[in-house]
Amino acid sequence: MERETLIETFIEEIRQRFARVFLDVLVLKLVQIEPMWGYRIIKETERTFGVKLRHSALYPLLHSLEVKGFLRSRREVKKGRVRKVYDITSKGIQFIDFYHDFLREQLQTLKLKK
Amino acid sequence: MERETLIETFIEEIRQRFARVFLDVLVLKLVQIEPMWGYRIIKETERTFGVKLRHSALYPLLHSLEVKGFLRSRREVKKGRVRKVYDITSKGIQFIDFYHDFLREQLQTLKLKK
DNA sequence: TACAATATGTCCTATTTCGGACATATCAAG
């Protein structure tokens, strides 16, 4: 019995593709809400978006976002546990703003060049 | 001499990442404007977006979009040359509509679940 | 008649990415 794939399935695939490919943007947006450390970002993305991040992907990403100047970090010791709390920079905010402009552009009606 | 990478460079990278990862969406949108065949899609994306598509990526993509029911094709013979003209289906239009809804969602202010 | 453009397709390897394993340390609870 042939079963037609529901359109919702394809949209769910888009959702997952987006989360995978624009993980950097997701992380910047989370940190923009409030400063966070890696472990909490993992818990928060699972709780809020149902997306399970692997820490082996997240920690190197946080490092590269710091190198790019989009995040800055400070060490924080809470009850003997060392946390690396990340905060978004003005450059990071600017990047997110540009990114949103780009998304709005994608929502415009496509026109071919004459 | 250390040279800080311009924010525009990162935005350009986003643009390219988008074109690479959401090539299916770009193709659907182009075909939505007017029915097209593979070769013309390649020429049109280069002219309009400056994105060079490889035909080895496009043709299998067109096939899979047809299998998914987002496109339908008809053979057209123009001056002895066989063209496979693709047209968007109602399912394809629905997909693009859902995709736009998703983009609008991405533009909303992020809020963490309490 | 040879070359560029139009037109569609597959194949295979190199590169990239993914995701689980390895590694380590503290604290809280049972």
Next chain:
DNA sequence: CTTGATATGTCCGAAATAGGACATATTGTA
């Protein structure tokens, strides 16, 4: 005192993807 949660990191093999090469046919132009 052991297990689970918190916390941060690296490494490496497998899987997926990218992109150039291979393949073929017609038409238009120099």
